Amino acid sequence: MWYNNILETIGNTPLVKLNTIIKGVPGTILAKIETTNPGNSIKDRMAVKMIEDAEKSGKLKPGGTIIEGxxxxxxxxxxxxxxxxxxxxxxxxxxxQSKEKVDALRAFGAEVIVCPTNVEPEDPRSYYSVSSRLEREVPNSWKPNQYDNLANSQAHYEQTGPEIWEQTEGKITHLVVGVGTGGTISGTGKYLKEKNPNIKIWGIDTYGSVFKKYKETGIFDKDEIYPYITEGIGEDFLPANVNFDVIDLFEKVTDKDAALMTRDIARKEGIFVGNSAGAAIGGLIQLKDKLKPEDVVVVIFHDHGSRYMGKMYNEDWLRERGFLQDEKLTAKSILAKKENTEIVTLDTQKSVLEAINTIKSMNISQIPVTQQGMIVGKIAESDILSALLENPGLKSAPISEIMTATFPFVDLNTSIDKISSLINKENSAVLVEDETGKIEIITQYDIINAISG
Structure with missing residues (x-):
């Protein structure tokens, strides 16, 4: 058997039992692995449905241009x-959005325009506004508007809901979904509640988004809106696809918990997924007291981890945001294991001969060079040798004449991997400012000492 084109392979994604990451959570927890769709995400389902509906209605004509935020x-x-x-x-x-996502769209031949995040939806620079303007300007174009196009929800009512019902043999008691456009949770939830009104539909929200408060109070609170890192869930407006009558409750998950849980899913279950899956599992764990041992919970895993390699799966990115600390050695922990010795420096006006004597007496190979107390360069044995071979008279010249660029600076949270990559033939060390503002040096020897110590 074969398929006539790649679109025919969309859907019928597997349901997989989670075993390790949900320790302590009552019930049977099943993940709907939407990464097996050809575009590696659940959005393939509604993308095709929106296009097919637009073709039928005549909104999308042959040779047209699809424009979307x-x-x-x-x-x-x-x-x-x-x-x-x-x-x-x-x-x-x-x-x-991650660079990987933008690169992937361009790989499929799409034109991608990147807009600022931290603006109101009505702002002419927002990605909503720019897509609307382009729809007006580009001839024979159509904007699907996934947020308000109810074909989005309908795709999940027709596909995702029935699949889950059949795969669980009607035993599902809870559906847990990260909510962005609202199509997945609303369409799937509507179908499941028609089959069994007692099924609970739980939406996962993020801090900086309006959904949870609106569901609980009916108030759209603009003061709740602020930029957040978690991708794919939460909004600063109310999409038409979010059916608040279908959703029983919302649970908010922090950026940090979502990011770290995303990594844990890969490490503990061997399932490589994106940020919204981490948020969904984080939310489920926060809600575990509402579950019973006989419950059957389905969690949607929306998309693939390959789109987040520069983010959740990058330890330096996590450390920069304070999400990951001391799992691996950092500049801070290397300094803590280092003997407390004063850093040796030389002023730019010192002579090359004085540099030679300092290198000999201190048994070191490179020295930071300062000017008015600030580090402005470095001088190395190899620099001195090259200079003197060319011009032996340079012994009395100031070292500013032969010094080279300073060692790289890193911050206290920089990982050992990053520090090691910066130490090479040109740089035998890195510099770091400690918590008191004092400049310290980390050499290859310090790294080896920290690892073995």
Whole structure:
């Protein structure tokens, strides 16, 4: 058996039992692995549905251009369908989204315009506004508007809901979904509640988003809105696809918990998923007291981890945001294990001969060079040798004449991997400012000492 094109492979994604990451959570926890869709995300389902509905209604005409504001996954689904069906694509996205997502869209031949995150949806620079303007300006174009296009929810009502019902043999008691456009949770939830009104539908939200408070109070609170890192869930407006009547409750998860849980899913379950899956599992664990041992919980794993390699799966990115601390050695922990010795420096006006004598007496090979107490360069044995071979008379010259660029500076949270990569033939050390403002030096010997110590 074969498929006529890649779009026919969308759907029928597996349901996999989680075993390790949910220790202490009552019930059977099952993950719906949407990464097996050809575009590696659940958004393939609704992208094709929106296009097919637009073709039927005449909104999307042959040879047309699809214009959409997308964080990447919907764009991937649209771009894939556009290739098969003969359309062009222009996507607007935010500078919050991972570079991998933008690169993937461009790999499918789409034009991608990156817009600022930290602006109101009505702002002409927002990715919503720019996509709307392009729709007006580009001839024969169509904007799917995944947020308010109810074909989004309908795709999940027709596909995702029935799949889950059949795969659990009707035993599902809870559905847990990260909420962005609202299509997945609303369409799937509507179908499941029609089958069994007692099924609980739990939406996962993020801090900086309006969903939870609106569900609980009916108040749209602009003061709740602020920039956040978690991708794919939360909004600063109310999409038409979010059916608050279907969703029983919202649970907020922090950026840090979502990021670290995303990594844990890969490490503990061997399932390589994106940021919203981490948020969903984080939210489920926070809600575990509401579950019983006989419950059957389905959690949607929306997209693939490969789109987050520069973010959640990058330890330096995590450390820069204070999400990951001391799991690996950092500059701070290397300094803590280092003998407390004063850093040797030489002023730019010292002579080359004085540098030679200092290197000999201190048994070191490179020295930071200072000017008015600030480190401005370095001088190494190899620099001195090269200079004297060319001009032996340089012995009395100031070292400023032969010094080279200073050692790289790192901060206290920089990982040992990053520090090691900076130490090479040109740089035998890195510099770091400690918590008191004092400049310290870390050499290869210090790294070896910290590892073995």
């Amino acid at each position: 997308t964080s990447g996954n919907t764009g991937m689904g649209l771009a894939m369908a556009a290739i098969i069906k003969g359309y062009k694509c222009i996507f607007t996205t935010t500078d919050k």
